[in-house]
Amino acid sequence: MKKNESISKPHVVYLRLNSYYIGYMKVKYGVPCLFPAMSALNLCLERYLINNPTMRLITPFCYSEAAFHAEHNGTLSLENAPRLTAEQRAAYLPITIPDEIIRGSGSVSTSATWQLSAPGAKMLRKQVKRDFWIAFSDFYEDCRYRAQRQNNTVTLDEAISDFTSIYNIDMKESDTIYRNWFRLQKSMKAEIEDRRELMEKQSGNVLLYTE
Incomplete structure (x- = not known):
């Protein structure tokens, strides 16, 4: 150039x-x-x-x-x-x-x-939200898996603390992330149950082994 x-x-x-x-x-x-x-x-x-x-x-x-x-x-x-x-x-x-x-x-x-x-x-705001929570969920699961392999435990608070630090998020947002995580978990549980009921209805079979 x-x-x-x-x-x-x-x-x-x-x-x-x-x-x-x-x-x-x-x-x-x-x-x-x-x-x-x-x-x-x-x-x-x-x-x-x-x-x-x-x-x-x-x-x-x-x-x-x-x-x-x-x-x-x-x-x-x-x-x-x-x-x-x-x-x-x-x-x-x-x-x-x-x-x-x-x-x-x-x-x-x-x-x-x-x-x-x-x-x-x-x-796009919805997609950003989805991207964020997938990233946090993956991070939390990685933390728990690593801790388990080391005969240790990790709390949700600890995972949030490290996650906010990595992404330069103000620590004052930790409580909001904590509350929204539980709201998301509740919403996801309801969606999973709805999908399972729909599968049973469409197939005419019952899910016996994954209750």
């Missing part, structure tokens, strides 16, 4: 998330986040990207790059600019978007005015 050639900076969208999700995502996917091409996160991102050149408010959970920085750049009127405090801005995660995406008409170039639609922001 020639010295006078400039490298174009990738465009991003800003997605609002809980602080512990943001800490996890930044460590795992970088800043701004760059998702693996074929991951569920990236597929969801590409599917729901839309161009919003007028930068009207579509959803408070996602802003385009241009809209997020509009107040500082003076490019929007005050009624359209996302009047966010520094604390509120910290609740948004920058996520890299592709330079081009495929639509029905072919390849379309993105820009700083592209963002997620309202359904897209909802879906």
Whole structure:
């Protein structure tokens, strides 16, 4: 590359998330986040990207790059600019978007005015949540397996403490993660029971050995 050639900076969208999700995502996917091409996160991102050149408010959970920085750049009127405090801005995660995406008409170039639609922001937030809890579940299981092999034990509190440390999550979020873990376990148990009942109904057989 020639010295006078400039490298174009990738465009991003800003997605609002809980602080512990943001800490996890930044460590795992970088800043701004760059998702693996074929991951569920990236597929969801590409599917729901839309161009919003007028930068009207579509959803408070996602802003385009241009809209997020509009107040500082003076490019929007005050009624359209996302009047966010520094604390509120910290609740948004920058996520890299592709330079081009495929639509029905072919390849379309993105820009700083592209963002997620309202359904897209909802879906991507759901995917981030799923990614986080799968990672924590795997980490907790690894901790318990390792402890068992060493004739030791590990508590949920200990696993959460190390997990938050690894992903630069504020320790004050530990209680929230602890409570949400039990809510998730309860929800998963109900889903498993529903799936088992559906399998029995569809097959006409009874699950005898895995009660």
